[in-house]
Every structure is written in structure tokens, then in C-alpha cells.
Amino acid sequence: MDTKQLKSGETSGRTLSKSISIWGYLGMGIGAVFGSSWLLMTGIWLDAAGGPVNSLIAFIACFLVELPLVLAYYEAVPMIPLAGGELSYAYLGFGNFIGMIVGWFGVLVNIILCAWEVLAITRMLSYMIPAIDKAPALYTIGGAAVTLPAILLGLVVIIGIGFLQYRGTKLSSKFSAINTSIIIILALICVVIGAINFDPANLEPLQIKGTLDGSLSLLAMLPFSIAGWETISKGAQEASSGVSVKKIGLSVVISVGVAITMYILTLIVPTGLMPWQEMSGVTAPFATAMTRIGFPFLGTLLLFAACLGVIGVYNSVFFGATRLLYSLGEYGLIPKKFTKLHRKYKTPTTAIFFVSAIAVIVLFVGQSLFIPLVNVAAVSYIILWGSTLFSVIRLRSKYPDLPRSVKMPGGKPMMIYGSIVSIALLLTMLIPISPAALNWPSEYILLIVLLGLGIVLYFFRDKSMSETERSELILGSLHGKKED
Template identity: 30%
Template sequence: MFVSLKRVLSWPQLLALGAAGIIGTSWAYMNTRFYSIYGPGGVILGYAIGTLMAFLVALAYAEMGSTIPKAGGEVAFVFPTLGPLGSFFVGWMFILSSVLAGAAFYVIGISLLLSWWLPSLYTIPIYSIAGVPVYLPALLLGITSAILILILNYRSVSLTGQAQLIMFIMLLLAGATILITALFKGSISNFANPSPFPQGENPLGLGLRFGLISIGYLSGFEGLPALAEEIKIKPRTFGLVIAGSVLVAGAFYMTMMFAGSLFVPWQQSYAIAHRGTIELMSRYSIWLGLIAWLASFLGLVTSWIPTVMTTSRMVFALAREGLFPSQFERIHPKYGTPTIALIFVTIISIIFGSLGEQGLIWFLDISGVGLGTCWLLSTLSMILTRRKYPNIPRYFKVPAGYLVGILGSGITLTVILVSIIPGTSLSLVWPYEYMILILWIVLGMIIYPFAKRRMNKLGIETVARNLLGEYYDVIYGKKEAKTETK
């Protein structure tokens, strides 16, 4: 039976979920390290290149997400061209990148951030992973925080959207404070003297190298199509928000990278401030340091919320398709949220988050493969959908769509290859990261035949109608879809 979610999210809330979900915390504590390698010029140029690359991919998501705006995003819109296997695989890899590198990362990362004020979090070691201890207070804090995020997502989509929007505005205000402080307290000579690029390095080469790194920090927009059945905006506006969230996040990154380079000579910044902007701001005032820390904290929380939110909708859609157990389809009668899927995502994130800081490194590295796979299948899906179903309504039609799709596919394939091919600067670490990736793929291969058996019992048309809803008839040419507007 087809079940649906509540339409409550406005476009500002959706933009907050997308842009803040991308921003995260790396800009606040990694900037001085980036300066020491690439120079502030290389970092800013790299973010500009990374933003452009991510934007090309986001355009494909915008077109497909607004053409087939159903819960699960990629799981739904790749189905007509790539079938059940492609739909399952993109969902499976989305869960890999979102649960392991997203939700599990935040279980660990919240303690790292709060240890600035509570160093006692890193006492009472209870076990070690690859020689790195896991501490009881830090683990308990991560678990408690994960449960609080679950409760927020569980109780109300509307409340979650409102909370996200408020925190996003606070994040922007904190960012503005950092920029103003840098302009008045810092100096442009710290950025430009003698050059914003390391001596003897090619600026474009630096930008391209950091661009490949920065694209990983520009992920998060791909989760927005999963919320398609919870928006109360026109499909075209939906597409604009998906694409626009990348531009907003990219602009924020570049602004913060510029601001951070004004405080001290960039060549010395990493030696002076290992912890990045927080430490740089603290040199002037404990209150300014607190604002920088708050911005970092808000970045973490506003990334965590949409990660859990969108991944649970992906699980929900896989259940609707018949590829996951039907229990994951359950929607709370009062709150209108996929409760079992939310609980499942939280439990898995806590389990993997319990691997501690070493796990954090593994998860971040592996996420590039999962993320790149989702991006690749989605950009290919746009190309194939245009060829196979040229007459379906496209409310956000990308100009030069085939060219954008080809460029986006090339970018995403590069992201995958630089991760899995040994010897590159972004290669996975042997043996742990390759083993985790292989085990995840093998687990999916084991699960899929059982899932396919259930799908066959339901019937492929029933499954497709459950997944695509009213868009089933649009895609297969039986009638026009109803435009989903407020």
C-alpha cells in the first residue's frame, strides 16, 4: 500500500537543510592546515573549482529531483532507467556515505569539538581501535547527542525544519562576525605578502589539487531530493534550492577561508593555531573565540540533522520499493515521520561511531567512494532519462543538459578513481578502508537477491507504483502528472 509523508517544509527551511548540511565544521578547524599546504590563494581557488564541479552535479540532481519528486531521491529517480538493481545500489552507497561518513562521524566529532571546553571527555579509556583509544565520556556524549538528534527528527519534520533554519541564520551571523573581526583586526598583507600561494608552486595546479579535496566538503545537497514528499513548494523552486544550496555553501567556504587568512601571516598560521579559526579568534578575545567555536558547533549540528533526516527517507524509499523490510515504511500517525527508519539509522550510526577517532578517519575516506557512486549514477540517470523519456515534464530543465551530465559524470568518476586507485594523494588506506568498502559491497550483494525475491512477489509494476506514485503514469506515458504545489 502506498504511504506518504507530510508536506510541511518551506523553501527557506529546505535551503537551510541543504546549505548548512554542506557547510559542516571543516572550515573552522582545518583552514590553517590547508593554508600551510596550498596557501590561502590555493584554498580559495580550490573551493571555487570544487564549487563549480559540485554545482554541475547538483544541476543533475535539481533536474531529476524536480522531475520525479518522490521520497528517497536517487532511489526513485534512477529506477526508470537503471531498474531495481541500480535503484538499490545507489541507495546502498548513499547509506554508506551518509551513515558512515555522516552520522557516525558526528557521533565521534561532537566530543572532539566539545573537548575544547571539556578536556575531561578524553579520560577513562575503555578499548582501542587500531591502537587508538576510545574514551567512555566521549562515547557517552556521542550516543546521547545521537539520541537527541533522533528525538528532534522523530517528533516533527516542521519542528526540525524550523530549528535548522534558526541555527543556519545563527551560523551565518557567526560567520559575519568572523569576517568583520578579520577585516578590522587582521591585515590584507597577511593574506597577500609576498603572495597568497606557496613560493614556486603553480596557482592553477594548487587550485585543481585542492579542488578535488574540496568537492568532498561540498557534499550534502544530494540528500535534498530524498525530502521531496515533505516540501510545500513548486517543483521548479525545489530544483533551484537544490542547485542553489551548493552556491551558498561554496560562497560561505570561500569567505571564511579569506577571513581566516587575515589574522596572521598565512605561512605561520598553522604553527600559531593548529585548531584553526577558533584559536585565531581566541587570540583577540575569549568571546570572539567562543563565537568561532559556536559557528563550528552549529555547523556540526546543522549537518547532523539533515544527514539523519535524508538517510532515513532513503531507507524508507527502499522499503517502499520492496528492497528493504516493509517495517521501514512505517510512518508515525501523528508526527508523519518514518519512525523505524529513523531509529535504524541512529542505531547503525552509534555502532559505527563507537569505533572512535580512528573510525572517523576511515569513514571520511570511504565516503568519497560512496558519494561519487551516488553522483555518477544520478548524472547518468539524467542523461538516460532525457534519451528514454524525452516527453515527461521537466520543471527545472538544465540548459545544455547532455553536456552538464557528461561533465558531471566525468567529475564523479574522477572522485571515485582517485579514491580506489592506490598511490594517489586521496587513495584509501590499506587494509582497513579497502576492507570496509569491500565488505559493504559484498553485504549489499548478499542482501539484494533476498530483496529482489520480495520485489518479485509484489510484482514489478506494484513496486514501481509504490516508489514513483503518481509519476509512474507520467513516466510510462499513461497520463500527465499533477504538479505538486502548495
């Protein structure tokens, strides 16, 4: 089909607000990746890797593993700058059902992260305010106590972000930009002070595990933390008039580069402030290290920054979940109710309430879902990222006339490398005998149940829309996009 011949005009999706600036995209992307793991997970990462050297190698390896997938978005986002993101790419490349599956996995990973961040904020605040953790349990699920303060704090986050998203994209994207800026500034201040007080003796021994064994052990854990940058793709349809689609794609690459650089800095600097072996027993190693060298106030600020990070991630992934739900409804792949927009704010109200409701349910279930949700989210991420790469490959031959302001750097060799990486990552998660596999059978069941929910929604989709109409709806929306 020649896209120039399409006559499709405006779609209801075009009524989404056009208010995200380039700083809003960067805030959304960086904020989704650089959340709180840099403060909470340092000791766990060092212990898994067996030292600073292996940890550094693992982060570099993670960047190289994700690079072809990031570069696929660099081509896909400017080519198809629609709210559906991966859903739109997969539908045009592989058709109706595959598009729905990819879109639903995108919904899942973002909703799971919303739930995870709500649980994380209660853990963070419990560390800062011990009285929260000492509150009597209302009930216990799976050995994890659920307390009233934890529920109330979680509800504040859910209602607060839900209100921001409800009131408009401009407000929530500005919040992302400001929130992310504060986090990076506070972290960099502590990095500079930490570098001045850096004692190389604290790095010894540089590694207590073999390089391959240690770095691979950590590498298996990192993709879940170095994730969220793809959220930018779901906001591509809501760019303000001065933002080109090319800049939106570039913001994906910049977000990953900035976030990984910050992760490495906030990992290495604390190891020079206190013996790294002691960090595994500390909840917030960088904050503890700053306190040890005589800056307790900065340690407290880092904890505050990490709390902001959790809220920032929630805000970004909440946005991603609602836009995917909206687009699934817009394309007739789930019930049309998800396309309802607020008359004044132009935000998808049904999708916002749906995601908020799921987050509330998980909040009342408590910490017992923490690890299973993380593992299922990891599978969802691999499917989401890999689908974009395969869609880019497919669309080059299926729709050669689509405007491509940029092409995936590295060409076919990078595409082949990315394809191998995607398939290998997915197999390591799904083959039961793999050391990185889901827990049998509970997490496989959870994955199947969540996928089944999407298929049920697909069954109740708007069946009046034909394949041709759906393709024209998507492709017709691409006209008039600013490329430069």
C-alpha cells in the same frame, strides 16, 4: 511507457508528513554543507594548498567540478520529487539492481556522515573543555582511546536528533533552518570584524607551492566538505502545500552557492588576521585569530557555531539516510520493515532506530574509524552524484513525457563535461596507483563489506512486487505535484 496512462493512485509513501517549508529546505541544504570544516580545517587546507592563492583557486575549481552534478539535481528533483531521491532516478533510468545499489550508497554516505559527525562533536567539545580529553580511557581501539565523557556526549547528540526526527519532519526541518541561520549570522559577524582588522602582510607568502600542484592537492580533499546538498532531494516528497517542486530544485543550487561563498569568506578573512603558516598547528584557526585581534568572546562564539554546525549536519544527513531506507523498503528493494511509519508523526520509525543504532556502534568504536569512514564516504558521494547525472540523461530518452519544470542548464555540453568529471573522480578513488585512492587493502575491504550488507538486505527484499508494479508505484506518485 506514457506516464499519463498510469493509474497508480496513492502509495503508502504519500502518508509521509507534508511540512517542509522553503526555509526548511535551505536550512537542510546549507546546514549539511556548511558544518564545522570552515573552522576546523582552515589550517590543514592552507597547508595542503601551500598558501591563500592556491586555496582560493581550489575552492573555485571544486565549485566548477561539482557544478554539472548540482545542475543535474536541479532537473531531477522537480521531475521526480520523491523521498527516494537518487534511488528513484536510478531505478527509473536503469532498473531494479542499479537502483538498489545507488540507493544503498546513498544510505551508506549518510550513515557514515552521521557517525563522522558524532565523532567530530566529541573532538570539538574536547577542544573547548580540555577535561573531556584528559579523562581516563575506558579502552583503546586502533591506538585511539575511547573515554566515558566522549561516549556520553555522543549519546546525547544521537538520542537528541533521533528524538527530533521521530517527532516529525516539521520539527527537524525548523531546527535545521534556525540552526543554520545562527551559524551563518555568527560567522558573518566575525567576517565583517575580521575584514575591518585585515592585515595583508599576514597573507605573505601568497603561495609556497606551484599553482597547479597546490590547488590540486587541496582540490582532492574538498568534495567531502562541499557535500551534503543532495540531502534536499530526499525531502522533496514532504514539501508543505506552498512549496513548488521547482523551488525545491532551486534550493539545491542556492545551498551550494551560499555554502561555498561562506567557505571562501571564512578561509580568506582569518589569513589576514594571523600569519597563515601558523594556522596548521591550531585546532580552530578563525577562533584563534579573533582572540588574537582582541575579540576572545567572538572566538568562543565561533566554536559554539561550529558545534551547532556539526549537529546541523548530523540532523540533515540523518534525515537523508532514513528517507532512503524508507524508500528502498517502499519499492521492495530491501525488507518492508523499513517502511513502518509512526501513526501520529508520520516518520519512518524503523529507519530512524536503524540509523541511530549504527551511529551508537561507531561511537563505541571511537576515532580509529575516522579516516576510513571519510574515504569510503567520498567514493559513495561520487557514485551518488554521478548516478543522478546519468539518470537525468537516460530519463530524457526513456521517459520523455515526465513533467520537467526545469531542464539542466548547459544542455548536452554540460552533461558531457559532468560525465567526464564523474568517471574521472571515481577512477581516482578506486585505482590503487592513484594518489587519491583508498588505502590498500583496508579501505577497499571496508567498502566491499558495506556494499555486501546492502546486497544481503536486497536478497531479503519483498519479491512479490514486479518490475512493472514498482515502476507504476514510483511514476504514479508523481501525479498532482505542484510545479510552479
